[in-house]
Amino acid sequence: xxxxxxxxxxxxxxxxxxxxxxxxxxxxxxxxxxxxxxxxxxxxxxxxxxxxxxxxxxxxxxxxxxxxxxxxxxxxxxxxxxxxxxxxxxxxxxxxxxxxxxxxxxxxxxxxxxxxxxxxxxxxxxxxxxxxxxxxx
Ligand SMILES: [Zn+2]
Numbered sequence: 001x002x003x004x005x006x007x008x009x010x011x012x013x014x015x016x017x018x019x020x021x022x023x024x025x026x027x028x029x030x031x032x033x034x035x036x037x038x039x040x041x042x043x044x045x046x047x048x049x050x051x052x053x054x055x056x057x058x059x060x061x062x063x064x065x066x067x068x069x070x071x072x073x074x075x076x077x078x079x080x081x082x083x084x085x086x087x088x089x090x091x092x093x094x095x096x097x098x099x100x101x102x103x104x105x106x107x108x109x110x111x112x113x114x115x116x117x118x119x120x121x122x123x124x125x126x127x128x129x130x131x132x133x134x135x136x137x
Contacts (some may be wrong), residue, residue: 028091031084038081045074095119 049070056062089095095106099116108118 024091028088031088031091035081035084035088038077038084042074042077042081045070045077049074 049067052063052066052070056067086096089103090106093106094103095108095118096103097111097114097116097118099111100114102111102113104112104118106118110116111118
């Protein structure tokens with residue numbers, strides 16, 4: 001086996017063991033991007049809502065349909081954002097207290113701030129065993 005082959009093999013093994021962590025990092029950065037997009041989306045919807053309310057007030061005409069639609073869109077975006085933040089917390093091993101909302105280690109059984117019972121720690125995926133493919137040369 002040449003030196004180059006050795007290097008390639010070693011790199012492959014490292015890639016296999018760090019693959020999970022890398023995937024988590026990729027997932028986390030994708031979630032962060034999505035969270036940022038949602039935040040600006042929500043912000044612009046609030047602005048639209050404000051403009052709509054202003055127009056309605058000025059004109060005296062109520063466009064409740066457009067108003068309700070915007071409120072529903074904001075609600076949907078907020079729900080999605082909450083879900084993304086929850087996924088990010090899970091990746092970081094954090095859990096939000098259902099009572100007071102502070103983020104705490106998901107190893108804790110009770111909230112360190114208010115003492116509320118925390119949700120059960122999600123069952124961790126078993127680490128994938130690294131298969132040794134050393135059959136001798
Ligand atoms: Zn709490």
